[in-house]
Amino acid sequence: TGRQHIDEELYEELEEVLISADVGAEMALEMVERLRKKVKEQKISDPSELKNLLQQEIVALLGQEAVPVKIEQKPTVVLVVGVNGVGKTTTIAKLAHRWKSEGRKVLLAAGDTFRAAAIDQLEIWGQRVGVDVIRHQEGSDPGAVAYDAAQAAISRGVDILIVDTAGRLHNKNHLMSELSKVGRVLDRALPGAPHEILLVLDATTGQNAVTQARLFGEAVGVSGLVLTKLDGTAKGGVILAIQGELSVPVKFIGIGEAMDDLRVFEPQQFAKALFGQEETGE
Amino acid sequence: MFESLAEKLQSTFKKLRGKGKVSEADVAEAMREVRMALLAADVNLKVVKNFVAKVKERAIGQEVLDSLTPGQQVVKVVHEELVALMGGTSSKINMSQKPPTVIMLVGLQGAGKTTSVSKLALYLRKQGRKPLMAACDVYRPAAVKQLQVLGNQLDIPVFSMGTGVNPVDIARGAMENAIATGRDTLLLDTAGRLHINEELMGELKNIKSTVKPHEILLVVDAMTGQDAVNVAETFHEQLGLDGVILTKLDGDARGGAALSVKAVTGCPIKFVGLGEKAEALEPFHPDRMASRILGM
Ligand SMILES: Nc1nc2c(ncn2[C@@H]2O[C@H](COP(=O)(O)OP(=O)(O)OP(=O)(O)O)[C@@H](O)[C@H]2O)c(=O)[nH]1
Ligand SMILES: Nc1nc2c(ncn2[C@@H]2O[C@H](COP(=O)(O)OP(=O)(O)OP(=O)(O)O)[C@@H](O)[C@H]2O)c(=O)[nH]1
Numbered sequence: 001t002g003r004q005h006i007d008e009e010l011y012e013e014l015e016e017v018l019i020s021a022d023v024g025a026e027m028a029l030e031m032v033e034r035l036r037k038k039v040k041e042q043k044i045s046d047p048s049e050l051k052n053l054l055q056q057e058i059v060a061l062l063g064q065e066a067v068p069v070k071i072e073q074k075p076t077v078v079l080v081v082g083v084n085g086v087g088k089t090t091t092i093a094k095l096a097h098r099w100k101s102e103g104r105k106v107l108l109a110a111g112d113t114f115r116a117a118a119i120d121q122l123e124i125w126g127q128r129v130g131v132d133v134i135r136h137q138e139g140s141d142p143g144a145v146a147y148d149a150a151q152a153a154i155s156r157g158v159d160i161l162i163v164d165t166a167g168r169l170h171n172k173n174h175l176m177s178e179l180s181k182v183g184r185v186l187d188r189a190l191p192g193a194p195h196e197i198l199l200v201l202d203a204t205t206g207q208n209a210v211t212q213a214r215l216f217g218e219a220v221g222v223s224g225l226v227l228t229k230l231d232g233t234a235k236g237g238v239i240l241a242i243q244g245e246l247s248v249p250v251k252f253i254g255i256g257e258a259m260d261d262l263r264v265f266e267p268q269q270f271a272k273a274l275f276g277q278e279e280t281g282e
Numbered sequence: 283m284f285e286s287l288a289e290k291l292q293s294t295f296k297k298l299r300g301k302g303k304v305s306e307a308d309v310a311e312a313m314r315e316v317r318m319a320l321l322a323a324d325v326n327l328k329v330v331k332n333f334v335a336k337v338k339e340r341a342i343g344q345e346v347l348d349s350l351t352p353g354q355q356v357v358k359v360v361h362e363e364l365v366a367l368m369g370g371t372s373s374k375i376n377m378s379q380k381p382p383t384v385i386m387l388v389g390l391q392g393a394g395k396t397t398s399v400s401k402l403a404l405y406l407r408k409q410g411r412k413p414l415m416a417a418c419d420v421y422r423p424a425a426v427k428q429l430q431v432l433g434n435q436l437d438i439p440v441f442s443m444g445t446g447v448n449p450v451d452i453a454r455g456a457m458e459n460a461i462a463t464g465r466d467t468l469l470l471d472t473a474g475r476l477h478i479n480e481e482l483m484g485e486l487k488n489i490k491s492t493v494k495p496h497e498i499l500l501v502v503d504a505m506t507g508q509d510a511v512n513v514a515e516t517f518h519e520q521l522g523l524d525g526v527i528l529t530k531l532d533g534d535a536r537g538g539a540a541l542s543v544k545a546v547t548g549c550p551i552k553f554v555g556l557g558e559k560a561e562a563l564e565p566f567h568p569d570r571m572a573s574r575i576l577g578m
């Protein structure tokens with residue numbers, strides 16, 4: 001914005017944009033440090049280039065291209081996990097819709113037997129999307145649902161089975177071991193399953209998402225992230241801190257509550273959006 | 283909650299304590315660490331800036347420099363300012379002289395509104411009140427059913443008109459029903475919505491003008507990051523909030539959203555959610571929370 005030189009204030013502004021996007025203070029500092037180095041090395045003097053450079057840094061951290069969900073096995077089993085209320089069940093409906101539209105046969109498993117009306121919620125989505133849902137009673141063992149669903153997926157010749165799970169906070173050991181058990185049960189029903197474990201993160205979440213990714217990773221092994229609620233004003237910058245520590249690719253983003261509000265994650269676009277409205281500073 | 287922030291501040295001030303006397307440079311160093319710790323706890327950047335400036339001003343003042351134990355004095359200052367920021371004393375629900383008292387819960391998607399409606403209903407029943415819960419979320423699949431299941435578990439009545447009716451009409455119907463059946467407290471569950479969704483924010487305004495709630499509570503997830511202030515500011519501007527319920531504090535999020543929301547709206551945090559079960563609701567105590575933050 002009419003700036004003549006690259007000065008401290010400019011670096012500080014960029015750091016603040018990152019912090020405001022939930023990148024985290026430490027990660028923001030680190031990225032700005034790297035930027036300083038680059039500016040020195042490449043003898044850059046035009047302040048307007050800094051934002052682009054920083055965006056390149058971000059893209060480099062996130063990986064240049066989207067990492068797709070591999071659908072090679074039949075059935076491919078996708079387990080969806082995450083803390084309470086982040087958008088797991090809705091994301092499952094969106095994924096089912098997406099894969100069904102590609103001509104694949106999809107089956108859902110109502111693995112959240114705990115939360116009030118969670119099974120009904122998935123069942124309504126199943127009807128809307130036009131895919132079957134394997135369900136047990138509320139309060140029953142989620143492992144048993146997963147096992148039955150895997151068997152059904154095999155016998156019905158399904159291409160993709162998506163397993164819903166109850167929201168749980170990662171610091172609750174008994175709930176995390178219940179989740180590990182669901183993973184083991186799936187493997188028993190169908191060796192190699194689950195083939196994909198998606199951790200759903202809410203873009204509104206701050207630094208706690210790093211711990212979520214770490215602990216869900218330890219409990220079940222996470223192969224991809226889904227970042228929901230990017231239709232709001234939150235930027236979801238915490239995935240940079242997660243990449244810094246764990247390097248799990250972001251595969252999809254959620255941009256609304258309807259079944260077609262799912263997009264493949266695009267690092268370039270995400271990096272740009274981080275600077276969205278704040279880009280001009282004052 | 284907040285453990286890690288407490289640890290960080292403690293180790294910072296342990297260094298100060300060791301010295302016995304505080305220089306301006308020491309204070310600046312401590313403030314840098316306070317800033318990092320607060321940001322790591324998701325306190326909003328602008329709130330952090332103001333907070334640190336305030337603390338710093340007092341920390342380099344005579345009250346600290348002349349003290350025999352300047353490190354402890356700085357801790358005291360940080361603690362006092364934290365309590366002040368979070369509201370001073372705990373707060374209660376505004377009850378109407380003429381029943382029914384109407385309480386409306388609002389907030390982003392998945393924050394914990396429906397769960398909190400049932401928790402609050404149970405909490406108020408324990409105080410001798412007769413709550414009615416109303417299912418005004420006609421959008422989220424099985425939202426009505428969710429509230430009905432919770433109502434069944436607690437044996438608290440739920441008013442619903444299905445999902446084919448305007449939420450404003452449901453709220454009006456619920457009000458009439460509460461009066462007709464002698465329920466003295468009406469709790470409205472509303473659909474989650476983005477603060478920038480004008481149509482849905484308009485719906486809340488219409489519910490407000492129709493049933494005139496005595497208490498509008500914003501439900502905020504304790505894991506929320508920097509965006510908490512945008513959300514709270516907009517909900518407050520559009521609806522005029524009376525307070526906040528901070529949910530999911532049974533996790534390990536440091537909960538900086540609490541500080542931020544209070545700082546920008548001035549609305550007190552009234553309750554905290556500490557689990558998925560109906561009993562897991564407690565009144566919020568700012569002083570205890572500040573002590574926790576500082577590990578005191
Ligand atoms: N705006 C917006 N809302 C979303 C998005 N994804 C999900 N939601 C909403 O977030 C709320 C919670 O979604 P759910 O799918 O029930 O979340 P969940 O993780 O399954 O929740 P639990 O099972 O209770 O842990 C619902 O109101 C959804 O409509 C999104 O991308 N954008
Ligand atoms: N651990 C924990 N989970 C909670 C708490 N409050 C709510 N939840 C969980 O968070 C998830 C979302 O809660 P809901 O009450 O459905 O949230 P909501 O705001 O009504 O969601 P929408 O209606 O979709 O906007 C559910 O899995 C709840 O069980 C809490 O204090 N602690």
Ligand SMILES: [K+]
Nearest residue numbers: 085202392503
């Ligand atoms: K949430």
Ligand SMILES: [Mg+2]
Nearest residue numbers: 088089112118
């Ligand atoms: Mg769910």
Ligand SMILES: [Mg+2]
Nearest residue numbers: 395396419425
């Ligand atoms: Mg709800």
